[in-house]
Amino acid sequence: MNAPRIRLLNVDLHYACSAFKQRSLLAWIGERFRLGDNRTQVADIHALRNVSVDIGQGERVGLLGRNGAGKSTFLKAVAGLYPISGGNIEVHGELRALFNLGLGFEPDATGRENILYRGLLLGATPTAMRAKEDEIVAFAALGEYIDYPIKTYSAGMQVRLAFAISTTVGGDILLLDEVIGAGDATFMVRAKQRIFSLIEQSEILVLASHDVGSLSAMCARGIVLDGGRLLYDGPISSAIEEFKRVSELSGNR
Ligand SMILES: Nc1ncnc2c1ncn2[C@@H]1O[C@H](COP(=O)(O)OP(=O)(O)OP(=O)(O)O)[C@@H](O)[C@H]1O
Known part of the structure; x- marks a missing residue:
């Protein structure tokens, strides 16, 4: 392989989830009434564990793994x-990242x-x-809504705009998470x-998917993650x- 264009060396990633716990009203009330005990419980999720991967020019790499294996986290970390x-x-x-399409609008x-903010x-x-x-x-095809505040958009309209922006801006390294989300049938065809x-234009593709077909x-190369670990490359x-072997072992297909 020529010099790698993406290199992960012994990568670990933890999510700290106290914010999710605090969103539960019941948990919050419980904590308020537990007098004298103001410990905060922080759930630590170790989503990538000592992952090392080199990806070179021209490679087409598929990320496989069961739900929660760490595929999206891998892409987000890159x-x-x-x-x-x-x-x-x-x-x-330069990266072109196609995931989390509904997030990050003002x-x-x-x-x-x-369009300007997200592009920047x-x-x-x-x-x-x-x-x-x-x-x-033109691609988002939102009519007059393009000049309305985002808070007036449906989820599908937000995805259309996010998709149009993310696919127009960016470089030749394509990171793609399989779920593109809402949108009507005509939009999904486009x-x-x-x-x-x-995918055809990109120099490098990293695709996370459950669709083995x-x-x-x-993809020519496949990386299997399990519990945040690199199981196969x-x-x-x-x-x-x-991937099928691991899924069968756990009864999770
Ligand atoms: N924003 C987050 N905050 C906290 N935990 C997270 C967050 N995103 C993912 N996780 C956790 O990290 C682990 C890996 O999740 P990830 O989304 O990377 O898996 P995945 O392989 O993409 O799964 P799927 O196939 O279901 O999309 C899971 O245990 C998940 O619950």
Whole structure:
């Protein structure tokens, strides 16, 4: 392999989940009335454990694993969306990350304003975003809603706008999580066509999916994660076998 363009070395990632616990009203009331005991319970989820992977130019890599295995976390860590707790991640080149499509909008700003904000978050310049604005607006096809605040959008409308932005901005390393989410049937047809053309254009693809048919059609290499650990890394056909073996062992298909 030439010099890797993505390198994970002994990567660990922990999620600390106290915020989720505090969202439960019952838990909050319980804690308030437990006099003299003000300990906060923090659930620690060790989502990536000592993961080391090199991905080079031209590679098409599928991420496999049962629910909760760490596939999305792997992608988010590579995209820099979550701080890692240990190890090191290097990325050489520009990323295009297609996941979490509904998140990160400013609810009081209009769709058009959010195009600029999200583009800047993705690393584009204001000039580049203005040049792409018309294309994004046309693909999202939201009509007059594009000038309304995001808080007036349905979930499906937000996904359309997020998808249009994320697929227009970014580089040749494509990180793709299988779930693209809501959207009506016509939009999904257009969305799939656009994803296929992005996959074709990308120099590197890292695709997290449960669909072994798509994985074997699109990827040459497969990485199987289980409980945050790297269980297998090799040809996609063997990775699929390994994934099936682990799923059968746990009775989780
Ligand atoms: N934002 C978060 N906060 C806390 N825990 C999280 C968060 N995101 C994921 N987790 C936990 O981290 C672990 C790995 O989750 P992850 O979403 O990476 O798995 P996955 O392999 O993508 O699963 P799936 O196939 O179900 O999408 C799981 O135990 C999950 O509950």
